Amino acid sequence: MAEELVAGGYCASNPATFPCNLTAFNAAFIGAIASLAGGIMVVCLNMRIKKSPRGNDLMNKISDQISVGAKAFLTTEYKYLTVYMLIVATILFLLYFLDPPSGHWADGLRYSLCFLAGGFLSASAGWRGMATATDANVRTTEAADKQGLAMALFVAVTGGSVMGFTVVVFGLLGISLSYYLSSLGYDDATVSEIDKLIYAADAVAAFGFGASSIALFARVAGGIYTKAADIGADLVGKVEMDIPEDDPRNPAVIADNVGDNVGDVAGMGADLFESYVGGIIAAVTLANGDIALIMLPFYVAGAGIISAVVGYFAMGVNDDANQKDLLWALTKGNLVSSVLVIGITAAVVAQLFEGREEDGWKILGCIILGLVSGASIGKVTEYFTSYEYAPTQSITNAAATGPASVIIQGLGIGMISCVFPVLILVTTTLICNALSGGYGVAISGVGMLSTLGVTLAADAFGPIADNAGGIAEMAGMEERVRATTDAIDALGNTTAATGKGFAIGSAVLTALSLLTAFTTKADIGDVHIGEPVVLSGVIIGAMLPFLFAALTMLSVQKAAAAIIIEVRRQFKEIPGLREGTAEADFQKVIEISTKSSVEEMFLPGVYAIFSPLTIGFLIGPRCLTGLLGGSIATGCMMALMMANAGGAWDNAKKYIEIEGAHGGKGTEIHRATVVGDTVGDPFKDTSGPSLNILIKLMSIISLTMAPMVKGQEDWHEWWWGMIPLSIMLLSTAVAYHFLWKKAPSYANDLELTTEKLDEADAAIA
Template sequence: MGEALLSDLGTEIVIPVCAVIGIVFSLVQWVIVSKVKVSPEKSSPAAANNNKNGGFTESLIEEEEGLNEHNVVQKCAEIQSAISEGATSFLFTEYQYVGIFMVAFAVLIFLFLGSVEGFSTKSQPCTYDSTRTCKPALATAAFSTISFLLGAVTSVVSGFLGMKIATYANARTTLEARKGVGKAFITAFRSGSVMGFLLAANGLLVLYITINVFKLYYGDDWEGLFESITGYGLGGSSMALFGRVGGGIYTKAADVGADLVGKVEMNIPEDDPRNPAVIADNVGDNVGDIAGMGSDLFGSYAESSCAALVVASISSFGINHDFTGMLYPLLISSVGILVCLLTSLFATDFFEIKAVKDIEPTLKKQLIISTALMTFGVALVSWIGLPSSFTIFNFGVQKEVQNWQLFLCVCVGLWAGLIIGFITEYYTSNAYSPVQDVADSCRTGAATNVIFGLALGYKSVIIPIFAIAISIFVSFSFAAMYGIAVAALGMLSTIAIGLAIDAYGPISDNAGGIAEMAGMSHRIRERTDALDAAGNTTAAIGKGFAIGSAALVSLALFGAFVSRAGISTVDVLTPKVFIGLIVGAMLPYWFSAMTMKSVGKAALKMVEEVRRQFRDIPGLMEGTAKPDYATCVKISTDASLREMIPPGALVMLTPLIVGILFGVETLSGVLAGALVSGVQIAISASNTGGAWDNAKKYIEAGVSEHARTLGPKGSDAHKAAVIGDTVGDPLKDTSGPSLNILIKLMAVESLVFAPFFATHGSLLFKLF
């Protein structure tokens, strides 16, 4: 068995240094973005001689077709401030609710895990695994609780910082659009990079520090050390659940209300300042698509890392105390930060976007370049960070693994993610026939549009599932459950670029809304619309990527749970397991129904309020009166905070109830059933909603001859497309993305509580 070339000391230097580089790079991007001013400035005579006026060239003022420079910038600043204040207010209120839950659940973790040995303070054989000696249960409970709180706080901070940079950058993107589409693109992309690199680097750094601090207590008990770390993933995913559900309900309630009344009934443009729901809609983009998404992908990163570490702790890495081999998952993430940093320069420094047609290819190249470079990065890490061969334990059976085999496991996840992303693009981009067919179906009304959209969503599941299945087969064949865990990490290794592209979309969307509300020229709105359209396509790629990684992460967590709970085999023909399987397969449907109905209830109130304002406020339609934006913001806020609790309780309580009453075997069936059906529904829902959204945009753009034959804005076909898009909103932005968290959260929660379920579970079966 060969030795790794990278020493333990080198590992202790490389990981934190890469994390710090990611943080510094994100701060540099923020400083560059902040140089774009959103407050009018008086120019000096010297500046005027240099063709400057308040920081903008004189040609910019002329381009605004007679609009007053001071008024344009002032309006942008006011709108940005309103969006930022609304988003900050909502998140602070949401975090107060979530904070109460966080404390309550932390107490549960401490009590449940502490009771495994009756709050023992002495080391003794584990009752759920007699082959090893456990640290005192009280200490294990305490460290698991601390790691849970650390994961939760890091998730909240990640989402909040992402929202702040997005609201900081939206008006700046709008103003830069006056200099050209290239300048606006760079501002939006740099802003997204701030979120992407901050989240990836913070997640890595906090996890690394936590491991080293906990190691001071656990010493040579690495299995106990990394079991206590699993709380980190649970904390991250718990906060992500409420962020995704609450933010999703908020944004879609506002979006549906704005579209149904504004675009369909009143026939006014999207983001028209006369629409009372327009500010709430823009706030929703930030709290749902930015803060919620950031917490979601942070949860995926934390869970995949924890799953890989738990499985590795019972391998030769953990037994031989090979620190470098043990932290191979964190080395992958470290190299991923450097690769993404280099890749981002291709979009902002190495090449220049000169026309609208260059935007989408540039974003796609970011995904391709980062994946290609990461392949070489993984090869380097595998060569210097792993011994030539090592042993993995899989359900009690030893398996010899070569370092090149683990390299292939990471790569199969890395490239499968890219394939899933581009298949998702094919089914959701209006550049291809599936979405064009959906748009064409609008000629005969909303009913046929809905039929075609649903059919597209179901069909779009096929290839991604095959890609996931092949990834699972290859990675499991090479390295058992550890192979699946690192394949999931491979899919998430370029998370910094993925998040930058995802965040770019809502920032561009807000920029277009601000341009419309500020009354800027049609030329500026065309540029921001082009930025937004490219963001929609790449956001669909990101959703497919997130779903694929969720499937692999959940399976890796499932394997870690089975191992930690002491289950030798999971037999689906056993009644205990089969009832769990069928109930687990039902849970994603129940959860989706709850989230979609929540959006519907909130949207109903929003529609009624928007109609009331158009009806009761004199001069609103004529533009002489100002709408009551605050009431619409309050409707979305109250509805989302109230409606996020039942779905969240369903996901969080299910593993506890099943584990306590029915035991670990039934719980294993529930996890498997939820994973299988949840992935299918998530892909279908996200792609159906994305297809309807881009079918609407295809008709609105009217670029191709086919699109022009369907009619202009306000035509029957366009109204049918808007209705389809409205139906799809809760699918693609609420229930679909939230299902990613459902399958991951249930698995990681089961993993954390596995010792308690193994010793105190099956109460109902014990009674009978």
């Protein structure tokens, strides 16, 4: 693809022929039509969910408590994020108004409005998905009670599909319209059509910056919330009080169910929304004004939405279905969607690349390879995390010698599970780069995420099924109802684990593509790894995922400690709570979870946002390139290890609870696996997933700032880098003083609470 080195590529010498006579308006038109189809699907799915009954008053009360808690968390989080978004948008406006990359005064508006649009649509998708999930949970419980397994799965998957289709509709519509609008307002006499397309691609990087910002805070805060509540509920409820999971006597049980929605629905949706638009942005940027290359990612994304609609209807099971039948139903929907995407894209490529068919078929090969690699990573993840296979069963076997063996075995499984996904990603990257250069890598990421509508549905239904089981338990429903919801929940755990692997794979391809786009736009030239400036950047970048993971892990521990204290206090001070004759104060735990998670998202966010700004302005774009490369390498490894180890620990526990292995619940082996699951919770649901966003956010920030550091030498105007560096140092001092100095008091509080609880136990005895 030699043409991609020249602005406009093939179309620079063939401006009047198809597809060179297409414009950014055509991209917006494709996005609008496909999004309209997806939007109609969202409306129909919502209507279908509303037709399912909600059950009795007690079930509705529990569901409403979960819904109110989730909305309260997102409302609090979005208040802080609104202030952040407005501040950053103002800074972007001033920077690009005073020094516009295109020479046009409106660049400040283009960048700032794209940033706000990306953030707003990401937040809106998260809210819509969460609202639907908290409505579908009780309907799933009622379906499990009155209509059986098939209908319960249908309701849960339909609820998850709303999240999936909302993400792709908002993502494609937002990025296509932003691209078109960013191409307007130039003087036709001085700016060519090709230059308009290139400048518009630069501006929509800010759309990805906005989406990434929301994704970071949604993932971090949501992950801290869900795992702090989960750990608090499990340690006091299951381990100390020996009461079942989701028991209504547990004060943290509602917060635990709220966390499933804010972390695994809203958080995952924001994560994949970011990857979805980031892949398109990278491809459009690397197209360098070639309209055929620009149009293709919009066509692929549009084909993905249409195909996902068909794939949704391919999913269905009978009431007597077993676990493999349930998994096959979801896999079938994804397969149907993937085949349709390939067929539609092949037809599009034949038209767009008429006259240069060889380039077209190479690009199609990259798209197919992206789809195949995504599915392959999912299957590898399933092997290492499902209790149907040896790796997870080996953790259960190790539990015979205690919790320490569970931790050691799980860490080993997590580390070795990185090998095959990395080989798949490297193979995809090398082949696509050989076929079509950096654009080939970017379009493979677009292909991987093209079926996101149905892929995310298979992941987002898990929290709905988990909530449905919790409602069944808290409402005191028959054992057969819980058995039905447990079957769906077990499937949800499997798809959640594979979904995390898919999310990591797509994040790596997206980040690599954005890195390539940055080096192109910043006009860096050759970068040699042996140069001290570049190698220093690599080392700093390699360190950042460890720092980020450490901060989020410690935040979960700190928030969980506060919840444990509150849960123990309520068991001691509320008469009749342990006997089930009094109701717990659920709202108090929700308030603690919300406050802790919103506070703790501050410092990781500061480091993620200001690290690339500091290195880019202080040292220069070459060091920043090293930083991005180092962070992608270690971020990928850490994310895979943590997600897979956490998933394996979780399912090792479920192997005992669901299959009755090693004597079933209540044994010492079971207690050992509960410890492993408790360690694995922040691994797989907080720190691991957050690393996806870290590597993408730093890459998209770098691409957004590329015009400001274009062609700069090392240490050029280094004093500008002191501003973000000072902000990081000041934020660290503030966080340490106001947040982390509280931590030592928890040890005393825990000791005191434990003593009081022991006194209460003695009094009861």
